[in-house]
Amino acid sequence: MTVVVVEAAGARSRAGLWRWARNPSAVVGGTLVGLVVLTALVSLVWTPYPPLAVDPSHTLARPSWAHLFGTDEYGRDVLSRVMAGSRISLYAGVVSVLVATAVGVPAGLLAAERGGIPAQVVLRLSDILYAFPALLAAITLSAALGASTTTAMLAIGIAFIPVFVRVTRSNALVVLGSDYVLAARAYGRRPLAILRRHVLPNIATTVIAQMSLLFSLAILAEAGLDYLGLGTTPPTASWGNMIETGQTYLSQDPLLSVWPGIAIFVAVLGFTLLGEGIAELRNARLGRSA
Amino acid sequence: MISYLARRVAIVLVSLFGASVVVFAVLGILPGSPAQVILGTQATPQAVRQLSAQLGTNKPLWVQYLHWAHGLLLGQLGRSYVSQQPIGPQIARALTVTGPLVLFALVIGALVALPLGLGAALYNGKVSGTFLGALSQVGIAVPTFVGGILLIIVFAVALPVFPSSGFPGWSQPGQALRSLVLPAITLGLVEGAILSRYVRASVLDQLHSDYLRTARSKGLSRAQALWHHGMRNAMVPLVTVLGLELAALIVGAIIVENVFSLPGVGQLLLNAVDNRDLLVVQDIVILVAAVVLVINLLVDLSYHLLDPRVRDEGQR
Amino acid sequence: MTLLSVRDLTVSAPGGLALVDGVSLDIEKGERVGLIGESGSGKSLTALAVMGLLGEELKATGHVFFGNEDLFAASERRRCQLRGDAISMIFQEPMMALNPTMRVGKQVGETLRIHRGLGRRAAARAAVDLLGRVELPDPQRCAMMYPHELSGGQRQRVMMAIAISCDPDVVLADEPTTALDVTVQRRVLELLDRLVAEEHCALLLITHDLAVVSEMCDRVVTMYGGRVVEVGPAARMLTSPAHPYTEALLETSLAVSVDAPSDGVLPAIAGSVPAAGAFPTGCPFRDRCPRRTEACEVTPPLAGDGTHAVACWWPIAQPVAGTSTR
Numbered sequence: 001m002t003v004v005v006v007e008a009a010g011a012r013s014r015a016g017l018w019r020w021a022r023n024p025s026a027v028v029g030g031t032l033v034g035l036v037v038l039t040a041l042v043s044l045v046w047t048p049y050p051p052l053a054v055d056p057s058h059t060l061a062r063p064s065w066a067h068l069f070g071t072d073e074y075g076r077d078v079l080s081r082v083m084a085g086s087r088i089s090l091y092a093g094v095v096s097v098l099v100a101t102a103v104g105v106p107a108g109l110l111a112a113e114r115g116g117i118p119a120q121v122v123l124r125l126s127d128i129l130y131a132f133p134a135l136l137a138a139i140t141l142s143a144a145l146g147a148s149t150t151t152a153m154l155a156i157g158i159a160f161i162p163v164f165v166r167v168t169r170s171n172a173l174v175v176l177g178s179d180y181v182l183a184a185r186a187y188g189r190r191p192l193a194i195l196r197r198h199v200l201p202n203i204a205t206t207v208i209a210q211m212s213l214l215f216s217l218a219i220l221a222e223a224g225l226d227y228l229g230l231g232t233t234p235p236t237a238s239w240g241n242m243i244e245t246g247q248t249y250l251s252q253d254p255l256l257s258v259w260p261g262i263a264i265f266v267a268v269l270g271f272t273l274l275g276e277g278i279a280e281l282r283n284a285r286l287g288r289s290a
Numbered sequence: 291m292i293s294y295l296a297r298r299v300a301i302v303l304v305s306l307f308g309a310s311v312v313v314f315a316v317l318g319i320l321p322g323s324p325a326q327v328i329l330g331t332q333a334t335p336q337a338v339r340q341l342s343a344q345l346g347t348n349k350p351l352w353v354q355y356l357h358w359a360h361g362l363l364l365g366q367l368g369r370s371y372v373s374q375q376p377i378g379p380q381i382a383r384a385l386t387v388t389g390p391l392v393l394f395a396l397v398i399g400a401l402v403a404l405p406l407g408l409g410a411a412l413y414n415g416k417v418s419g420t421f422l423g424a425l426s427q428v429g430i431a432v433p434t435f436v437g438g439i440l441l442i443i444v445f446a447v448a449l450p451v452f453p454s455s456g457f458p459g460w461s462q463p464g465q466a467l468r469s470l471v472l473p474a475i476t477l478g479l480v481e482g483a484i485l486s487r488y489v490r491a492s493v494l495d496q497l498h499s500d501y502l503r504t505a506r507s508k509g510l511s512r513a514q515a516l517w518h519h520g521m522r523n524a525m526v527p528l529v530t531v532l533g534l535e536l537a538a539l540i541v542g543a544i545i546v547e548n549v550f551s552l553p554g555v556g557q558l559l560l561n562a563v564d565n566r567d568l569l570v571v572q573d574i575v576i577l578v579a580a581v582v583l584v585i586n587l588l589v590d591l592s593y594h595l596l597d598p599r600v601r602d603e604g605q606r
Numbered sequence: 607m608t609l610l611s612v613r614d615l616t617v618s619a620p621g622g623l624a625l626v627d628g629v630s631l632d633i634e635k636g637e638r639v640g641l642i643g644e645s646g647s648g649k650s651l652t653a654l655a656v657m658g659l660l661g662e663e664l665k666a667t668g669h670v671f672f673g674n675e676d677l678f679a680a681s682e683r684r685r686c687q688l689r690g691d692a693i694s695m696i697f698q699e700p701m702m703a704l705n706p707t708m709r710v711g712k713q714v715g716e717t718l719r720i721h722r723g724l725g726r727r728a729a730a731r732a733a734v735d736l737l738g739r740v741e742l743p744d745p746q747r748c749a750m751m752y753p754h755e756l757s758g759g760q761r762q763r764v765m766m767a768i769a770i771s772c773d774p775d776v777v778l779a780d781e782p783t784t785a786l787d788v789t790v791q792r793r794v795l796e797l798l799d800r801l802v803a804e805e806h807c808a809l810l811l812i813t814h815d816l817a818v819v820s821e822m823c824d825r826v827v828t829m830y831g832g833r834v835v836e837v838g839p840a841a842r843m844l845t846s847p848a849h850p851y852t853e854a855l856l857e858t859s860l861a862v863s864v865d866a867p868s869d870g871v872l873p874a875i876a877g878s879v880p881a882a883g884a885f886p887t888g889c890p891f892r893d894r895c896p897r898r899t900e901a902c903e904v905t906p907p908l909a910g911d912g913t914h915a916v917a918c919w920w921p922i923a924q925p926v927a928g929t930s931t932r
């Protein structure tokens with residue numbers, strides 16, 4: 001009996017892996033995300049040159065074997081700076097998405113479970129936040145607190161809260177309206193227990209897919225803020241501020257802005273595809289067409 | 291319908307009030323008074339006090355808020371702390387750049403999104419459909435400022451067809467339009483790529499609907515059925531997206547104006563942030579928020595014109 | 607004369623799983639054929655394949671002859687000409703099947719505009735007439751309404767008006783009353799009965815309500831597991847069925863009181879319909895059949911005289927080996 005159960009579980013996880021392997025969005029997205037994460041990890045212990053090391057004799061050098069991506073206006077190695085920049089982007093993505101999830105999901109659950117006035121309050125507050133697109137929120141906040149990576153992450157996180165409130169609430173409402181929740185209520189289960197046992201597991205995949213999509217938007221927004229000079233400020237290497245300085249030297253070395261641009265592209269594409277892949281796999285499991 | 295409209299407008303007003311409080315509060319927590327910022331650290335405390343009284347920034351915050359809000363309602367945006375110029379005309383002048391840019395980009399975005407999304411949906415599951423889908427995916431992942439810089443590299447540096455930055459003013463309409471071309475394409479391409487995803491999803495929904503099958507059972511071809519039965523239904527979600535896009539374009543314009551050094555609202559806002567010209571920041575942020583809220587309202591109302599089911603719910 | 611002839615129709619899902627497996631059936635001119643079986647037996651897919659409206663992911667092989675013309679070999683253009691004109695279909699869910707954003711009159715008149723070339727005005731007038739023929743109260747007003755403003759029964763009447771608008775030779779009705787309230791099912795069916803009689807058109811009525819079949823149909827086809835398991839005259843099959851599955855369906859419909867919801871669950875049959883692909887090899891019904899023997903592990907052919915055929919090794923008219931010797 002036990003053997004059968006174990007075998008069944010093994011077969012199921014193998015089938016799950018197989019489904020993953022056959023979903024092109026998940027595969028490509030996962031690979032690109034893996035590449036970015038790996039780069040960030042490697043950059044912690046090794047980069048070809050120190051990202052801040054200035055070399056006045058080799059400024060604005062074209063790509064060569066010594067400097068694969070060339071050097072910038074201070075002679076710093078661009079490849080090393082792109083690698084180091086991945087840390088800022090991932091860090092910003094993680095913090096802002098966590099801020100948004102940590103506030104948005106409980107608020108959405110509250111609005112779904114309580115209804116009435118609490119729901120109205122949550123939804124109105126979320127509407128107010130919704131009027132501030134991420135970039136606008138970030139500009140406001142950095143006007144108040146000054147430009148820094150932290151300001152940028154915080155602002156982006158806050159601006160994403162309404163997305164999680166909406167996604168969580170609408171999905172939770174579906175689960176809460178189902179027969180098995182009704183049955184659980186009839187058996188006298190407490191609301192918190194119902195949320196934990198029935199609602200959370202059911203909305204988890206959707207929330208995770210959303211997190212991945214917003215992760216890509218957070219990377220975009222943070223890079224945008226850095227580009228505008230409202231986020232991570234030089235000399236710390238970030239993809240956004242590298243593009244900004246690169247633009248100044250566009251006629252001398254157009255590639256200077258292109259390398260970090262490619263890096264952003266890879267990271268954003270990776271997280272978008274991964275999110276879509278997760279959503280597609282979820283829909284396939286529920287028997288819906290994508 | 292009237293009561294529904296009234297309720298929606300009331301919600302927008304409440305949200306706008308909330309948004310104004312948030313903006314004011316966030317900018318109000320700034321250390322150092324505006325007078326101090328204007329006069330610099332060398333100023334005597336007496337001079338700072340005097341200027342504070344003149345600006346009204348020595349009053350309690352709630353009084354300052356009421357003063358600001360009152361002015362907004364009357365259409366008086368106040369004077370810049372830094373330049374002492376009235377803010378309203380500055381924003382109006384900037385809008386003559388940002389407005390055309392956004393509209394131009396909206397048209398380009400729609401021209402990109404509709405064929406791309408429609409194609410991706412109609413050829414779904416085939417190689418061409420996957421290719422079109424991938425194309426829009428790629429477009430989404432290119433940040434506006436990177437796209438803009440790439441366009442500058444190609445069309446301003448390598449082939450000097452369009453100016454890479456600056457705006458000559460509308461006194462030279464030809465030159466002015468020319469300098470808006472690259473920024474509008476940048477903005478429109480990126481937003482069009484995002485929009486095309488929604489067009490695709492929306493058309494796919496229609497293609498799989500039962501009533502489209504009914505239409506086909508009447509003898510309409512696939513294209514006819516989609517055109518006569520699918521389009522109006524596909525429009526409903528698309529209007530939402532178009533509204534969101536417009537909001538995204540307005541925000542995107544802030545970045546694109548910076549890439550191409552266009553003297554629009556975005557640049558005005560960023561200069562104000564740099565100069566700590568708080569009243570200008572406050573005014574622009576609340577105006578953009580108001581525009582976003584109004585766009586959302588219009589999107590909601592457009593449902594009622596497009597979908598008879600929602601229309602009836604609203605009447606109840 | 608055979609009007610519609612389905613030969614060896616197989617509908618397969620991506621991956622090759624056969625959802626409809628070698629189905630053959632004929633409909634004579636003006637004949638009414640009942641197609642019965644539980645949900646998941648392939649009835650609707652058969653009808654959709656005849657219409658040529660299967661989803662792109664499903665693949666149909668075999669032949670569907672309309673008169674002498676093989677529809678599967680015909681151009682898409684030709685098929686569009688026939689659809690809604692010579693062959694029309696009534697769908698199960700009128701709420702989903704009608705366009706929510708188009709006025710009812712326009713949806714009814716559309717068929718006439720395509721096939722008869724009527725102008726906007728003429729089509730609108732004809733639509734009002736048709737809505738009157740399907741007994742909608744105040745057809746003038748109904749024509750200006752949207753589907754959600756009508757009741758379920760009224761919507762299905764609209765669907766019928768669309769189906770008969772071009773005097774079709776055959777109407778495929780896919781469980782036309784399943785989605786309706788029990789109280790209106792009867793009247794909608796009576797209307798269908800009358801319309802088909804007036805139009806002299808053939809009818810393929812898909813249902814699992816045998817009482818309806820016995821009243822309305824000349825012949826009955828039983829499907830199970832994507833295959834035809836029995837076909838014969840209605841009078842004979844519904845009094846002395848040969849296939850154990852037809853018998854079970856019959857017992858169920860007798861056991862279920864008239865006003866019980868017909869949701870496709872058949873308490874008289876052991877077990878339930880397996881998921882597609884989970885049917886046993888050999889006779890698809892053997893897991894649930896009280897008369898099964900080892901012989902049933904081989905697929906039984908559909909065999910019989912010219913009018914009544916059954917795919918069963920142990921049809922009910924004959925004693926089952928092993929039980930009779932006792």
